[in-house]
Amino acid sequence: MNVVFLSPHFPPNFYNFCVRLREAGANVLGLADAPYESLRPELKAALTEYYRVSDMHHYDELLRALGYFTHRYGKIDRLDSLSEYWLETEAALRTDFNIYGIRQDSISKIKRKSEMKKLFQQAGLRVARGRVCHTPEEARAFVKEVGYPVVAKPDVGVGAAKTYKIIDEWELQHYLSDKLPVEYILEEFIPGTIVTYDGLADREGRVVYASSMIYSKGVMETVLEDSDIYYYMPREIPRDLDEAGRRITEVFGVKERPFHYEFFRLEDGGLVALEVNMRPPGGLTVDMFNYAGDLDFYKMWAEMVVKGETHVPPPPRPYYCAYVGRKYNQHYLWPHEAVLHEFGPLIVHHEEISGIFAQAIGNYGYILRHPELAPLLEACEQIQRKAV
CATH class of the missing domain: 3.30.470.20 (ATP-grasp fold, B domain)
Known part of the structure; x- marks a missing residue:
């Protein structure tokens, strides 16, 4: 089995996934932008080959890397990083190379918090009231509906990056002027x-x-x-x-x-x-x-x-x-x-x-x-x- 592991050196403890893949019998192919010399010895020993790109955000370089791996080792059976940051990149590469796993046609439901809510409700679970608000008028209408405090966070985002807890009109105005230029979802605050x-x-x-x-x-x-x-x-x-x-x-x-x-x-x-x-x-x-x-x-x-x-x-x-x-x-x-x-x-x-x-x-x-x-x-x- 050929397994491509993106960014096998980071987070630091994730090198263990590559070590265990090799022990389980996989052909482990590393792909990242870190110098090979900087990899820890245990990771080097686990990798059949390592392909370095200049920047992991350059998708054309990733395509060439997978093309090289395919030419040399045959079909790629799995591709992963087990990291939220590369989830969309992985889905695109799996789609382009017909690799098992999450692909572009299913990425939205696991990246967009607004789509997650729909599936939670389908599963019969309670959710916080929330809405993607594109304009200040929509944001104020939502606040009027649920009351303060509310939480605003990128609809597609990792962790608590650029997240706001809004308790009054002044903080709502600050959020509207300070937020990132991406879609935000506003949710009622849930104490728990x-x-x-x-x-x-x-x-x-x-x-x-x-x-x-x-x-x-x-x-x-x-x-x-x-x-x-x-x-x-x-x-x-x-x-x-x-x-x-x-x-x-x-x-x-x-x-x-x-x-x-x-x-x-x-x-x-x-x-x-x-x-x-x-x-x-x-x-x-x-x-x-x-x-x-x-x-x-x-x-x-x-x-x-x-x-x-x-x-x-x-x-x-x-x-x-x-x-x-x-x-x-x-x-x-x-x-x-x-x-x-x-x-x-x-x-x-x-x-x-x-x-x-x-x-x-x-x-x-x-x-x-x-x-x-x-x-x-x-x-x-x-x-x-x-x-x-």
Whole structure:
């Protein structure tokens, strides 16, 4: 099987997907604009060949690269990066080279938040009222309909990039004059806790692995306030969340892919569907899957792609697992060395976070795990505790 992996060096931990693909028997072909010499040794060893382009945004260069791979190795069976950023590029390349997976005729429903709402409702799930507003008049009419506060975000966008929480007329005017020149969707503000349904679907669309995260606060608030966030994986997934996640997987036709679905958990216990992402959760979350369940998600995905099946340990997972982020512009009570000394028995990994993720999840991250939740949450609070 010939698998082209776009940007195999980034995010930094994703090199593991290529390593596991090679171990599963795939012919792994790397395609990126980074110098070959900059790739880590484990990634170099996993790649049959690496094709460097001058810029990954130059589509004609990507076409030539796939043409070269096809000429040398035969038909390309799979192409992926498992990254939201390259999703549309992947769809175009799969369409042009007749490669299995998401193509251009199905990309809209997984990129546009307005299209996601329609499918959520088709799945019988509650959604926030929202509308793509093209003019100031349409935006004001929507606000009049639902009331303040409202949230404005690009209809096609990644994370909380250029997102606004609007609480009054002055902030509405600021949004209208400051927003990017792209289509925006306005939504009623939903007070609740962000929870996720994450996992892996097989070739038949069955969920073979599922996990969940509960956030200390919203990513949007973290970015807008330049504050801290932590999130944790429970050992078991609530039944209503599992059922909602499986319905989304079915209605969106997810096959042979990792996924990351976001919801609001309301005070009354209900769920509101927020958005879907056809890739693993960001940051160090894949590593959290592994630490929480004593498993290897990289291997599970690779075996699913190459062999069509994989072994998944049964629930419940043995540990709660948490990610705690800290920012360099904050003054914390516990210095890094003190964190390692005090919470060392809980910490299974820590590292500096790439700059493009830092605004959302911090410049430095710690992964912690424990069979019980209470000591884990106490450690999260203490690690982010500010000095007086």
